[in-house]
Amino acid sequence: MGIGEKDSAIVINGKVIKIPENEPFIEDDFSLIEKYATNSFATKILTELTDEEKSDPQKCSDLVLRISSILLSFPQSKARHDVKYFADKHSVVNLEPIRPDEPSLYLVAIMDPLTRGAQKLAPILDTLHQIFNTKIQIFFNCVDKHSEMPLKSFYRFVIESEPKFSDTDELIQNTAHFSSVPTSPLLTLGMAVPDNWLVESTLSLYDLDNIHLDDVEGNGISAEF
Structure with a gap:
């Protein structure tokens, strides 16, 4: 069985599982491994047994054990294959994991890039890419023709992958920054929040409902909410 004198192990359905020396094995671990063994083979085997075979619990248990032991001797080997899509050069964005040597999701x-939903989803995907070392494929499901520009607003999702601190160890508040915004149209600055939230501007030198950047002095406007 390959178990030394001081080694610890458990046997479940004919499978020997070694327990690392410095790894505590508690009651919850037994429940977890029992659930794993049941979901792996036992439940599927029981569905194939006849009523007569399942009538005697002892014989049924022995039969499940023997069949499981045989199946475990033929380990499954599965490999993930990347599917190449036709003409995905211009309609698919591929983001590889930031840390390719580590496990990744x-x-x-699938999105229409010229929608409000895509505006919201894009920064979330970017944050997941950074936090969870994720490989992301974005398929563009575009509308062929538009009679007019479907998006009439600029949008920023205020989200960070991790807290940021200043040189004095103070927490830096999250911000949204807009650049290269047209200066001639009349603009409005606001926040899109859940209906049960009450959010309002607490500090601003300008009327945020009537912003005309051509009339603004300096490098734009700022506001705190």
């Missing part, structure tokens, strides 16, 4: 998103 794989996330696929």
Whole structure:
């Protein structure tokens, strides 16, 4: 069985599982491994047994044990294959994991880039890419033609992948920054928040409902909410 004199192990359905020397094995671990063994083979095997075979609990248990032991001797080997899509050069954005040598998640998103939903989803995907070392594929599901520009607003999702601190160890508040905004149209600055939130501007030198950047002195406007 490959178990030394001082080694610890458990046997479940004919499978020997070694317990690391410095790893505590508690009651919850037994429940977890029992659930794993049940979901792996036992439940599927029981569905294939006849009523007569399941009538005697002892014989049924022995039969499940023997079949599980045989199946475990033929380990499953599965590999993930990347599917190449036709003509994905211009309609798919591929973001590889930031740390390719570490385990990563794989996330696929489908969006119309000229929608408000895409405005909200893009920064969330970027944050997930940084936090969870995610490989992301974004498929553009675009409308062929538009009679007019479907997006008439600029949007920033205020979210950070981790807290940021100043040189004096003070927490830096999250901010949204807009650049290269047209200066001639009349603009409005506001926040899109859940309906049960009450958010309002607490500090601003300008009327945020009537912003005309051509009339603003300096490098734009700022506001605190």
